[in-house]
Amino acid sequence: MESSHHHHKRNQIFLGTFIHSVKLGELQYMHDTAVCVDKHGKIVAIEPQCDLSNVTEALCQKLSWDAHDLAITITKEGQFFFPGFIDTHIHAPQYPNVGIFGKSTLLDWLNKYTFPMEASLESLPKARRVYTSCVRRTLAHGTTTAAYYATIHVATTNLLADLCHAMGQRAFVGRVCMDSADVNPAYYRDESADESLSRTRASIAHIRNIDPSYALICPILTPRFAPSCTRDAMAQLGALRCSSGLPVQTHISENAAELALVKAMFPECGSYADVYDKYSLLGARTVLGHAIHLTDYEINLISERGAGVAHCPCSNSALTSGEAPVRRLLDAGVGVGLGTDVSGGYSASVLEAVRSAALVSNHRAMPMGKWAETPAEERERAKLSVEEVLHLATRGGAGVLGIADRVGGFEVGMEWDAQLVGLGLVDECPDECDMRDHGNVDVFGWEAWDERVAKWVFNGDDRNVKKVWVRGRLVHERK
Numbered sequence: 001m002e003s004s005h006h007h008h009k010r011n012q013i014f015l016g017t018f019i020h021s022v023k024l025g026e027l028q029y030m031h032d033t034a035v036c037v038d039k040h041g042k043i044v045a046i047e048p049q050c051d052l053s054n055v056t057e058a059l060c061q062k063l064s065w066d067a068h069d070l071a072i073t074i075t076k077e078g079q080f081f082f083p084g085f086i087d088t089h090i091h092a093p094q095y096p097n098v099g100i101f102g103k104s105t106l107l108d109w110l111n112k113y114t115f116p117m118e119a120s121l122e123s124l125p126k127a128r129r130v131y132t133s134c135v136r137r138t139l140a141h142g143t144t145t146a147a148y149y150a151t152i153h154v155a156t157t158n159l160l161a162d163l164c165h166a167m168g169q170r171a172f173v174g175r176v177c178m179d180s181a182d183v184n185p186a187y188y189r190d191e192s193a194d195e196s197l198s199r200t201r202a203s204i205a206h207i208r209n210i211d212p213s214y215a216l217i218c219p220i221l222t223p224r225f226a227p228s229c230t231r232d233a234m235a236q237l238g239a240l241r242c243s244s245g246l247p248v249q250t251h252i253s254e255n256a257a258e259l260a261l262v263k264a265m266f267p268e269c270g271s272y273a274d275v276y277d278k279y280s281l282l283g284a285r286t287v288l289g290h291a292i293h294l295t296d297y298e299i300n301l302i303s304e305r306g307a308g309v310a311h312c313p314c315s316n317s318a319l320t321s322g323e324a325p326v327r328r329l330l331d332a333g334v335g336v337g338l339g340t341d342v343s344g345g346y347s348a349s350v351l352e353a354v355r356s357a358a359l360v361s362n363h364r365a366m367p368m369g370k371w372a373e374t375p376a377e378e379r380e381r382a383k384l385s386v387e388e389v390l391h392l393a394t395r396g397g398a399g400v401l402g403i404a405d406r407v408g409g410f411e412v413g414m415e416w417d418a419q420l421v422g423l424g425l426v427d428e429c430p431d432e433c434d435m436r437d438h439g440n441v442d443v444f445g446w447e448a449w450d451e452r453v454a455k456w457v458f459n460g461d462d463r464n465v466k467k468v469w470v471r472g473r474l475v476h477e478r479k
């Protein structure tokens with residue numbers, strides 16, 4: 001797994017058009033811009049509005065760089081650099097099941113599709129095959145950071161960390177803790193709370209061994225969800241969180257049957273969020289998946305504790321779970337990122353989650369059905385714009401994972417986690433037999449940049465992701 005360290009690392013200059021979110025709802029378009037990235041993958045200079053034909057020499061002089069040992073990447077017509085996507089919630093072992101959910105809902109879906117697949121990922125050869133394809137696929141969709149749930153197995157969880165490290169994807173890798181005998185099947189659970197904790201520690205030790213400073217791969221404490229965990233395991237994980245400062249990921253308030261289960265299993269707690277709070281699992285760098293049916297009390301508690309939400313609109317639609325109150329979360333000051341939630345979600349693409357987040361938010365604005373009683377202004381406010389959902393996919397996700405100072409935008413001091421996006425420019429005189437595959441987005445040339453971005457969001461796919469970098473390293477290229 002040492003190969004990545006042997007690349008000859010060069011300083012790099014990226015030239016052309018850069019688009020990123022500067023705040024919720026506002027994209028910045030930087031044209032004729034140069035972004036300088038040093039050998040460590042850090043952005044060291046950004047030069048706006050320059051003459052791209054002769055700026056590199058001046059930049060090299062300014063940075064004391066050798067102009068002959070430099071990699072230069074220039075955007076072509078119709079291309080732009082965008083920050084890499086951040087998937088705040090994805091189950092790597094469920095990747096073979098994408099699209100397979102039928103009409104199931106959460107609890108029967110877990111038993112029918114998910115637990116059997118996850119249990120089978122104890123096999124190292126099978127895990128290697130599944131995890132390699134999952135990391136390769138998400139990189140091809142422009143995912144530069146992923147918060148992964150693995151399985152209960154230490155060896156294959158560690159393999160997932162190794163593969164992310166070798167393939168260059170920034171990742172949070174969590175060994176899944178599930179020691180309760182109530183919900184978890186006998187064939188797939190930790191034997192005890194102590195076993196759950198010692199296995200978790202073993203996986204953390206492995207990650208610390210391959211990446212001592214957690215520069216690329218970071219462990220994440222992963223109690224699956226309250227019904228899967230004993231009080232003992234949650235208390236020990238909470239103590240570990242407090243002593244280690246490691247991030248936490250879990251699920252909350254996804255589905256009606258799950259809510260009833262939590263109420264029955266934890267009658268001493270006033271709410272689902274209170275369960276996690278009681279065991280010190282709710283705080284900064286806690287990523288709560290789904291968060292659909294929260295009460296105002298819970299939203300305020302989550303906000304006070306500084307925990308964040310992984311919004312998973314594809315999954316919430318596929319498993320008939322509901323429409324998360326994203327605007328209310330944002331208004332309450334809760335950080336929100338996007339998650340594909342493979343394979344509750346049917347796609348490994350964050351861009352798919354981006355457009356789904358926009359569409360699902362519109363459902364909350366419809367003046368009928370479930371939201372008919374909601375005041376008209378509040379319904380209208382529920383809608384998320386293209387600019388807002390792209391913010392969630394980049395800066396929002398970085399925020400909930402506690403890495404907003406390192407990734408999510410193009411700023412000096414941040415790391416170069418980026419994708420080169422190319423849209424298909426339609427020829428002046430298109431040949432009806434032209435079979436070149438430019439992807440699903442046709443740009444005619446008269447569109448403003450915000451219109452091009454909207455066309456990308458609603459019709460783009462991995463064919464538009466030409467190159468992907470993490471910490472300056474090229475980790476995917478579309479041939």
Ligand SMILES: O=c1[nH]c(=O)c2nc[nH]c2[nH]1
Nearest residue numbers: 091114224225251341344
């Ligand atoms: O969408 C989900 N996927 C899961 O794997 C899971 N486990 C508990 N709750 C869950 N929700």
